[in-house]
Amino acid sequence: MTAEGERESSVRVRAFVPGPVTGFFSVHRHRDPEKAGSRGAGLSLTDGVTVALEPADSIEVVLDGDPVEMESVVRTLDSLGVEARATVKSSVPVSAGFGVSGGAALGAALVANRQFGLAHTETELVGVAHAAEVEAGTGLGDVVAQAHGGVPLRLDPGVPPAGRLDSIPVRPTRIEYVSFGGRSTGEIIGGTVDTLTAAGEHALGALRERPTLTRLLALSRTFAREADLLTATAETAIDAVDEAGGEAAMAMLGDTVVALGEGLSMAGYDPVVCEIDPAGARLV
């Protein structure tokens, strides 16, 4: 397979990884990082991150032009045995609940696989990026959701097949979002999560009884209140969308509100507009 290996390693590729919006989740710790993670549900957006790699003497990450420490990417490339500079460009705000660290890790894994001729399967790459994200402490379920796209239901923590995944089939759907600022995922998921986890488990059970998109948003609103994660700015925006006849929820974990259709526009906000991404993380 030498000819094939050479041909495959000579190409330069990029990956696109959708921004995952988590509506609700529960935390499940496990000593095996591929089995640790979260259960929950959310949306994958056509806004997200793109990742490119070029060979380098050490692993480096450049995010929107600036060198950054991004442990999820460093761990991913290290696991794959690749030394490269990762150039990450984000069309979503950083630390605002849009899974930039997980997306960068998964994108780096996909690009490394193709560009360096590693010949791993998708599930293997998702496993590497998920474990890197969990060990970095920056996320618990984003990578699995981002790989799938659409409206993922994460029925078990961790990576498939043990971490069972399902989804709500939806039409192409306009999504609007506004971000009021950042939050540290690590601080929240590293702390006491009993209340949050109970609320997340309840929401997932209720969604599975009748899995639809509008119900996902409604259960996400309840979760944000029960888990005591709802910010005042997000609450104001969600209430305004509700009064305008729309459906909105807070993106976990950011001070960010996401609405279906024209919900935020109708409520007088000036949102970013995108769609639900149907395909999940992919080479482009």
Next chain:
Amino acid sequence: MTAEGERESSVRVRAFVPGPVTGFFSVHRHRDPEKAGSRGAGLSLTDGVTVALEPADSIEVVLDGDPVEMESVVRTLDSLGVEARATVKSSVPVSAGFGVSGGAALGAALVANRQFGLAHTETELVGVAHAAEVEAGTGLGDVVAQAHGGVPLRLDPGVPPAGRLDSIPVRPTRIEYVSFGGRSTGEIIGGTVDTLTAAGEHALGALRERPTLTRLLALSRTFAREADLLTATAETAIDAVDEAGGEAAMAMLGDTVVALGEGLSMAGYDPVVCEIDPAGARLV
């Protein structure tokens, strides 16, 4: 949830289901149709079928303008408790290895779910369509592959999560195909399949050792010979693509040849051109 149910059932939607090209497969019978099926690998194409439904007094199927008997669709809609006329339009040739019967069944399930407010998950709908296809005897693994898109590796027979699925991550890839005529899937998968299954199992094992797209094509060529399914016209085309420096294989089960990139054009054929579909079956 009355308001939501009403809103969801009032819309008219269509589904697109990619045409799956199976490169190799093995047959696994089981009395539970959700566990019966095939293992194997192939491609999902941006050519395929679209499906729409309208309420009717009985279940009917219209394929490219003509009323047809299509048991996979009838069984799917019957399982879901929906009486409707399914209008199927195919951009791939029928009975040529492009999974029209499975695609129509899965498309009908996706549309019925949304248009009739059934609120099933993707996995549930794939299970219904797969079982219908298996019971109709028209296919064994198309539905699962079509739901996933991309380059699926079907590691176990049947529907996920028990029927484990993985995939080879690929860039957007031009695909060419020519179809020389039809074959009956039912006749082949209903007969003696020991040789075929041994060849398919061997190919899957070899692909998992190094899962790449070019290797998938090479192993598919070997499978077609070993399983004694290679037609003379397909062999001629595959050899011509090989001599032109391209990669081609036969689509199971049709007298059809599929090539990467410009393989068939380079060999002097006048192929249909499409791409690998990255997203899988979806509402549009």
